[in-house]
Amino acid sequence: MLRTRLTKGMLMLPILVYTAFSAGPYLWTAIMSLRTTDEIYRSHYGLPIPAHWVKFYVAWTEFGYDVYFRNSAIVAVAAVILITIVGALAGFGFARRRYAFPLRQPLFLLIFLSVMFPPQIMILSLFQILIKLRLFNTLPGLILVYVATEMPITIYLLRAFFAQIPQELEDAARIDGCTDWTMFWRVMFPIALPAVATTFILDFIYFWNEFLYAVVFITQQEIRTLPLAIQFLVSDQYQDIGMLATGLMIATLPILVMYLFLSEWFVKGMTAGAVKG
């Protein structure tokens, strides 16, 4: 008994060290977000007493975070809705035996393979294409690119789920008079909701955080998303650490607060793509 306690105690040491490493930098930032830059320069590791909650209001109204937040929200929400609909349709179409046709399997493999494509192989010509379509420097252009780049992994994951649903269920529904559309929308999609939720979370976090495409396709200040805005604010107001820390909290809190309540789902969503990919 004593021996197990001792081993457990020894195991706790690396755990605590790693936890400090893992959580330390973000907690430090969170504390700084409630302190003014003057206070921070006096002591970088002081506690937020008194806590300046007003900084969040100031960042929101005077430093443009309201605009950046809105842009990020528009892009992430629109893209995630679009990709969920399109991805679920395709996942269903690729999964069920009824919709098989000769080139379906090679086509699916090609889509799966593109999960590995480095963005650089597309980004310069996408730049060219978006200019031609007059979608360069617009949020819709960014949304279309986001949907396309997350499409392969979304289809892959949803297909895997739709493929598991027993054929008997489909047959039974068809006897009851289901057309292909009602089969998808009334029968299969509701069953697949847990899987859809995982891809929804995976895609949403990707869209909320995406940086590379945003940095190339958005050059106007008014339509910057949060990650893009932070990169510019870092060079513009590097000295104003306090305000930047507040901005970082605004950019991360929506995801982290949701994570607090739905951590199992988030972990499931974020790791879904990794296991076979």
Add this chain to the structure above:
Amino acid sequence: MAIDQIEVPQAPPAVKVRKFFRPPQQRRPWGPIALFLCPALFFYFAFIIYPVLVTFFNSFHILRQDLGLTYQFVGLQHFKEILAEDEVFWKAAGNSLTWAIVAPIVDMPLALALALVLHAKVPLARFFRTVWFTPLLMSYPVVGVIWLWVYNYDWGMANLVLRAIGLGSYAEAWLANPATALPALILVTTWMFTGFHMVILLTALHTIPQEYLEAATVDGANRWQRTFRIVIPLLRPTLVNLIILDFIGKMKQFALVWVMTRGGPMRGTETVATYVIKRAFEWKTLDLGYPSAIAVIWFIIIFGLSFALMRFLQRREALEF
């Protein structure tokens, strides 16, 4: 795996009219097939396959942005120049490759150790898991800014810790020194991804049948032998997947460098991805063809090395497609 764990509702009792209902010669339902697949295929071909082909095409041309993107054919000239003369490319390729090789070597043992420790039923395991996973949910710019502060010479956490434990002489301007900048950035990706790798390994650990370990105990295997002879070999397929995924991810690394060092100091952290973007939009050449050729070369290298790595690591295991 995560998705496989979601329960699929079972079918109602089998109905035996299936054959009658769906004759084998039934014609293909092209209408519904088109309805389900066309939207996705539109996105896929318009914004992935077509751009990839255009990039290949562009790599044989000079494509000046100041001249309205008109094409001038140059054949293999870009490729020759990149491979034979472009020192920045080789420097960047070396950095990207270093990152892609070092990161898994650091990440995996750490993640494995943490997973094994959490698996030993320590108290608050769920809490620790939740905390360790958190960095993955932040964007690269956010992470980059936080770590710019951590690495600050005067008041950053890194030097603070060194000074606190009496190693103040090792305090360093981590990102300003060409020798330490790349390792410093690699540590940041370790910070981001270790929790993620740990969670996946932990899930795999839970699937190992308890009987295996009990049988080994009966045969007299101690804790270490059980870990190294049974548990780790059983985790191997998962580890291989994670290593390959980590490798590919690091070969593409862009954002962290862009926010933290812009490739400096003295190109010490330049990656192929940052070089492509710089070459396309920051150099006075204003040419999209040359960076496209770099992208093509890197695309081929990533695919080649990933498959080589898969074959090397998987050996007997089947490719997991």
